[in-house]
Amino acid sequence: MLDPISGVSNAAAAGSAPETLLAPSRGASPAAAGDAGADFGSFLAQLAGNTVSTLKAGEATALAGVRGQATTQQVVEAVMTSEQTLQTAIAIRDKVVSAFLEVSRMSI
Amino acid sequence: MYDPLRVALKVGASGLEAQSKRLRVVSENLANAQSTASTPGGDPYTRKVVTFENEVDEALGASLVKVAGIERHRTPYRIEHNPSHPAADANGYVKLPNVDIVSEVADMQEANRSYEANLQVIKQARELIAMTIDLLRSN
């Protein structure tokens, strides 16, 4: 059910994005950011891609549910997964945007 | 429709229907427990019984029940000596229905019990579905 979230977390080289957000004090973020070969830009691109595909899958399942072709549990799980993935992606996006603004405000 | 909970609803409903038919037949038997023939020497009301059958829907994985038929129960009639009765035969014997009131009442109680159990199954399946949907509520 939560494979899309693990997809997001696979994009982050070390550990899962949700768990990173859950425990920032555990020092997981520095490890993720500084991992050898993991380009942060490509991580964000993958995150965006995974989020979109999760949401699309969730939408498809919900539609199937409305048509009576999916079970109630499948629909509920898909919606929950979409909610979690979207919320996580939004949080990451907000952090990235605020970090970017911070950097842009630095005096040259 | 392979949603097991919805299948449970359908199966429970088939159980309700089957038990209702059974109850109807039992009440017919009880109502006609003393019904004799109208012609002399004729046969009286014959006890009816339902036969249940298991109907399996492989695609849904549903094990439904249905009433295969309502048959006449072939046990001997009760005989009473009552020459003045309109249905008395040449020797004054009247044939009475082969309905035993005590066992009919027991059957009725059994049918009620089964009906209640099926109802319980339906209620619970409905509750489980509601619990699942409730996951999406925000409180």
Next chain:
Amino acid sequence: MSVIHLFDIVSRQNRWLSVRQSTIAGNIANANTPGYKALDVEPFEKALELTRLSMNSTHAGHLAESGARTSTVEAANSSSWDVTHSGNSVSIEQELINAGEVNRAYRLNTSIAKAFHRMILASAKV
């Protein structure tokens, strides 16, 4: 990954419980059918093992079959509450007890899933 693993287990158990519910429904509906033997689902641990093997290759967005692989087996008639000469082995009391167990477990699972879902959403609101 522990939280994600939890969601997976809870989801699978609820699917298994749903199949059990429909099996119980079939038993109760056929409580008076001659020759009918009460069925029960295989234990959850066993079902978990089998689905783990078959689910490895499914894509995340694929609508997996829900509980279709939980097979039903003939229930071991350990305590013969009802021994009828019609060959029917259903005990309504036992079925209702099992139904109560399904209810309890399902309720627990959905509560757990809801709680952890809330936690994940709350944690992403930094």
